Amino acid sequence: xxxxxxxxxxxxxxxxxxxxxxxxxxxxxxxxxxxxxxxxxxxxxxxxxxxxxxxxxxxxxxxxxxxxxxxxxxxxxxxxxxxxxxxxxxxxxxxxxxxxxxxxxxxxxxxxxxxxxxxxxxxxxxxxxxxxxxxxxxxxxxxxxxxxxxxxxxxxxxxxxxxxxxxxxxxxxxxxxxxxxxxxxxxxxxxxxxxxxxxxxxxxxxxxxxxxxxxxxxxxxxxxxxxxxxxxxxxxxxxxxxxxxxxxxxxxxxxxxxxxxxxxxxxxxxxxxxxxxxxxxxxxxxxxxxxxxxxxxxxxxxxxxxxxxxxxxxxxxxxxxxxxxxxxxxxxxxxxxxxxxxxxxxxxxxxxxxxxxxxxxxxxxxxxxxxxxxxxxxxxxxxxxxxxxxxxxxxxxxxxxxxxxxxxxxxxx
Amino acid sequence: xxxxxxxxxxxxxxxxxxxxxxxxxxxxxxxxxxxxxxxxxxxxxxxxxxxxxxxxxxxxxxxxxxxxxxxxxxxxxxxxxxxxxxxxxxxxxxxxxxxxxxxxxxxxxxxxxxxxxxxxxxxxxxxxxxxxxxxxxxxxx
Numbered sequence: 001x002x003x004x005x006x007x008x009x010x011x012x013x014x015x016x017x018x019x020x021x022x023x024x025x026x027x028x029x030x031x032x033x034x035x036x037x038x039x040x041x042x043x044x045x046x047x048x049x050x051x052x053x054x055x056x057x058x059x060x061x062x063x064x065x066x067x068x069x070x071x072x073x074x075x076x077x078x079x080x081x082x083x084x085x086x087x088x089x090x091x092x093x094x095x096x097x098x099x100x101x102x103x104x105x106x107x108x109x110x111x112x113x114x115x116x117x118x119x120x121x122x123x124x125x126x127x128x129x130x131x132x133x134x135x136x137x138x139x140x141x142x143x144x145x146x147x148x149x150x151x152x153x154x155x156x157x158x159x160x161x162x163x164x165x166x167x168x169x170x171x172x173x174x175x176x177x178x179x180x181x182x183x184x185x186x187x188x189x190x191x192x193x194x195x196x197x198x199x200x201x202x203x204x205x206x207x208x209x210x211x212x213x214x215x216x217x218x219x220x221x222x223x224x225x226x227x228x229x230x231x232x233x234x235x236x237x238x239x240x241x242x243x244x245x246x247x248x249x250x251x252x253x254x255x256x257x258x259x260x261x262x263x264x265x266x267x268x269x270x271x272x273x274x275x276x277x278x279x280x281x282x283x284x285x286x287x288x289x290x291x292x293x294x295x296x297x298x299x300x301x302x303x304x305x306x307x308x309x310x311x312x313x314x315x316x317x318x319x320x321x322x323x324x325x326x327x328x329x330x331x332x333x334x335x336x337x338x339x340x341x342x343x344x345x346x347x348x349x350x351x352x353x354x355x356x357x358x359x360x361x362x363x364x365x366x367x368x369x370x371x372x373x374x375x376x377x378x379x380x381x382x383x384x385x386x387x388x389x390x391x392x393x394x395x396x397x398x399x400x401x402x403x404x405x406x407x408x409x410x411x412x413x
Numbered sequence: 414x415x416x417x418x419x420x421x422x423x424x425x426x427x428x429x430x431x432x433x434x435x436x437x438x439x440x441x442x443x444x445x446x447x448x449x450x451x452x453x454x455x456x457x458x459x460x461x462x463x464x465x466x467x468x469x470x471x472x473x474x475x476x477x478x479x480x481x482x483x484x485x486x487x488x489x490x491x492x493x494x495x496x497x498x499x500x501x502x503x504x505x506x507x508x509x510x511x512x513x514x515x516x517x518x519x520x521x522x523x524x525x526x527x528x529x530x531x532x533x534x535x536x537x538x539x540x541x542x543x544x545x546x547x548x549x550x551x552x553x554x
Contacts, residue, residue: 052503054501054502054503056501056502056532058532082502082518082532089479092503094502094517123479126474126479126480126481126497126505127505138516144516144519145519147518147519147532149519149530149531149532150519176516178507180448180474181448183507183508183509185507185516229508229509229510231510232509232510232511233510234509239423267419269423276509276510276512277510288414288419288423290415290418290419291414292414292415292419307414307415308418330527346414347414347418372531372534373528373529373530373531373533373534374531374532374534375531412518412531412532413531413532413534
């Protein structure tokens with residue numbers, strides 16, 4: 001008890017002394033400065049130049065009814081713990097540790113624990129900084145901003161799952177900048193390349209990512225993006241160019257592949273536009289992926305890869321509570337509709353087999369209700385139409401149309 | 414799809430986007446981002462009031478300070494000053510139309526600094542400001 005009393009007394013005296021010193025300093029200011037200094041605002045400089053740690057996170061759970069199968073699934077899609085630390089006003093650390101599907105069990109078939117991001121950020125000034133480590137590059141809309149409150153629909157847009165494999169992260173270095181005169185931001189970076197041995201039929205190039213796990217850096221990739229803000233519009237273009245064969249020359253030669261920094265390259269180009277004003281939101285994205293050496297990759301691994309994939313979506317939303325007052329004033333109820341079209345078989349090499357099921361359209365319509373800006377409750381219906389299945393690839397009866405009913409909750413803080 | 418086809422395809426995107434982009438560029442050139450660069454002395458920033466003759470909005474960039482300030486001159490001739498720092502993880506904000514956007518996790522704030530999209534949950538920090546003769550005085554701490 002005595003110790004507590006001494007600590008309390010010391011703390012009180014120190015606070016009182018600091019206050020007296022502050023008052024003395026204030027008396028040396030002009031009348032206007034004194035008025036400002038007496039407002040009791042806490043010190044911004046104290047944390048903009050000091051160290052601090054931020055702990056936050058996000059997560060989402062879903063229920064999905066598959067009408068063709070007459071089945072339903074539900075789960076905690078992901079829970080992510082975000083830890084950031086600012087060492088000083090120039091250097092900071094950011095990380096996202098993700099648990100997918102709630103549980104990882106030895107011998108289990110689902111669940112994943114992974115670092116979604118872990119990088120150091122070196123700031124040169126308020127508009128320019130460099131990140132180094134495992135980071136999610138600015139490609140597409142959802143890859144960088146993948147929190148559930150940031151997109152409509154329980155599921156992320158299918159184009160940004162199947163063509164751009166969100167959340168796509170690699171090890172590397174990236175420079176982020178913003179023009180001082182124009183509302184333009186840009187990035188340019190270098191990351192480890194993909195591994196075409198992991199490419200699988202029907203999943204784009206998702207399986208070729210290393211995601212920071214013992215990435216073979218014999219091949220690399222360059223990526224860049226530019227964003228332009230004009231009024232309530234935001235335009236973005238981004239690109240990726242990287243090698244996909246990380247093997248040493250002797251093995252690559254044996255497989256009929258090439259080796260080197262940009263060996264058997266993969267190119268990705270993407271452009272998108274977003275609009276938001278007075279409760280109306282609109283976004284559209286188009287992307288194209290090219291794998292010119294798909295023929296050689298198919299010869300090496302018999303993976304039936306396409307040489308080109310394309311994807312497009314457009315979404316329109318309106319906040320029904322935009323002009324609401326009273327208790328509804330700061331809540332959002334967004335009604336939205338989204339049309340998506342993607343073709344993972346847009347171009348196939350001569351040794352590839354066309355799979356009609358990979359040419360898909362998705363129509364999604366639903367609601368997102370945000371009682372506060374950090375929590376979302378979602379529901380939507382997704383109608384799917386695909387091309388016909390190729391009997392050379394499957395003999396299981398296949399229905400080209402399907403419907404899904406989704407419910408979801410999400411949070412971020 | 415070989416490299417030529419890829420370039421053709423992506424160029425098509427560029428042409429499609431350039432219409433809107435060029436239009437917005439012309440619009441932006443008419444109203445470039447209004448930035449006033451200065452320094453702080455004893456945590457006080459002095460901005461000449463003449464800076465607000467042309468526009469009621471100004472971005473203040475202070476040397477050796479981590480964030481820009483957004484200054485809005487109100488209809489009653491008072492001033493609102495906000496620190497363009499995301500209240501979630503301290504990342505500098507980007508101005509988007511009338512609003513502000515954090516590229517790090519996607520937080521959004523309206524023109525008054527209220528959170529409209531998380532993960533940020535606190536509104537933007539406002540600083541006290543007062544006019545003194547021909548200057549606006551902003552207290553940083």
